[in-house]
Amino acid sequence: MLNRRQILGVGAASAALVSTNAWTKTTNMGLPEAALMETAATQPPLHPSTGPDYQPVVTLNGWTLPHRMNNGVKELHLVAEPVEREMAEGMTAYLWGYNGQSTGPTIEAVEGDRVRIFVTNKLPEHTSVHWHGMILPSGMDGVVGLSHPGIPPGKTFVYEFDLVKSGTFMYHPHADEMVQMAMGMMGMFIVHPRDPAFMPVDRDFLIMLNAFDIDPGSYVPKVMTMVDFNLWCWNSRLFPDIDPLVVNKHDRVRVRVGNLTMTNHPIHMHGYDFEVTCTDGGWVRPEARWPEVSIDIPVGAMRAYEFDAKYEGDWAIHCHKSHHTMNAMGHDIPTFIGVNKSDLTRKIRGLQPEYMPMGTAGMADMGEMEMPLPDNTVPMMSGWGPYGAIEMGGMFSVVKVREGLASDDYSDPGWFENPPGTQAYEWTGELPDLARAENARTTITPGRTRTKS
Incomplete structure (x- = not known):
């Protein structure tokens, strides 16, 4: 993590929002350092140095924004600015974000804290920050034209409010929202319970679901796209370059998932069942959990779930919409399953010797072939496991449960070695009789009779 001194708007020209209905210009306002992140790797959790204790969150491929204390108030500094984000190895996107990265840094505080958040605008247009799901004064809500004027380019505003409830919240602009959110401006805001004994966990992971429409070979998202996104991300990152969720066996684990895309995402985790314990509206009472x-995860919402890490292994976690576990999706590609393309292939190779016919037997071969691609894009399916191509992309990662990890160890432990007798294998012996439907009509279950009504 690098630090840089904020150089914009700290003198008499800086505008600051200091109450719900009053605007003032400040003189010699001392801003906290604007922390900057230039790596796409998951950063270690930021443990509290003052106040109540809590288990800090781990943001996949992200980090937590440092704060300073000023007369009992937690001060933080967000800088809205153009950023370059490595979405996967070999692909960088030109986005808008905060403090050098999209998604922006995670903010962590404690229920009952008073926070003062300086927001400096380095974008070419005005912006704001809406604190999604939080209870606060109307003038701090961040809706341009309704809550307060937009933050002009080059200016710094201050949002200051008390954190009256714990939970998982989000932040994003409510200014030219279609453009600014499509460009990657969003982040998470975690408010830990004041009582460390309330809802304790050993590991706490954070995922922001977001999506972009970026043509292969280009760098800037299309901001007018409504449904046909081609890159489905966790924290502006794509598999196989989304970091794993590393867990010590027997840990109590929480996974918080926020959704600021334009569609819902059914997040499925293999190997476990879990309980939904929190929404962006608050904690779910024990008798109401399911x-x-x-x-x-609905649009504009958050869900958190918890489980006890009883079972060692490498367990997939992903969106269950199949196109959302693919990269650089093309929506106008014809289906060639069952088509004999041998004559066509021979003719095309006369002009283009490198031509590779695909899709006649499905798309799995795309995970293994290394086809020529335009600059600055990623394969539709990529990523390798211990037994070959994983054939996934986009919203996919792995929960890696291991025994004996230190409480602060989040490093990738490598691939799990399945104990003898616990892995599927090829069968070459005699097979049982095969039952098969003989026609396409609906049949009555054997032993059942119909009664007339």
């Missing part, structure tokens, strides 16, 4: 193996 068991799941998949949880649908």
Whole structure:
């Protein structure tokens, strides 16, 4: 993590929002350092140095924004600015974000804290920050033209309010929202319970679901796209370059998932069932929790679930919409399953010797072939496991449960070695009789009779 001194708007020209209905210009306002992140790797959790204790969150491929204390107030500094984000190895996107990165840094505080958040605008147009799901004064809500004027380019505003409830919240602009959110401006805001004994966990992971429409070979998202996004991301990152969720066996684990895309996402985790324990509206009472193996995350919402890490292994976690686990999706590609393309292939190779026919037997071969691609894009399916191509992309990662990890160890432990007798294998012996439907009509289950009504 690098630090840089904020150089914009700290003198008499800086405008600051200091109450719900009053605007003032400040003189010699001392801003906290604007922390900057230039790596796409998951950063270690930021443990509290003052106040109540809590288990800090781990943001996949992200980080937590440092704060300073000023007369009992937690001060933080967000800088809205153009950023370059490595979405996967070999592909960089030109986005808008905060403090050098999209998604922006995670903000962590404690229920009852008073926070003062300086927001400096380095974008070419005005912006704001809406604190999604939080209870606060109307003038701090961040809706341009309604809550307060937009933050002009080059200016710094201050948002100041008390954190009256714990939970998982989000932040994003409510200014030219279609453009600014499509360009990657969003982040998460975690408010930990004041009582460390309330809802404790050993590991706490954070995922922001976001999506972009970026043509292969280009760098800037299309901001007018409504449904046909081609890159489905976790924290502006694509598999196989989304970091794993590393867990010590027997840990109590929480996974918080926020959704600021334009569609819902059914997040499915293999190997476990879990309980939904929190929404962006608050904590779910124990008697109201329900068991799941998949949880649908609505648009503009958050869900958190918890489980006890009993089972060692490498367990997939992904969106269950199949196109959302693919990269650089093309929506106008014809289906060639069952088509004999041998004559066509021979003719095309006369002009283009490198031509590779694909799709006649499905698309799995795309995970293994290394086809020539335009600059600055990623394969539709990529990523390798211990037994070959994983054939996934986009919203996909792995929960890696291991025994004996230190409480602060989040490093990738490598691939799990399945104990003898616990892995599927090829069978070459005699097979049982095969039952098969003989026609396409609906049949009556054997042993059942119909009664007339």
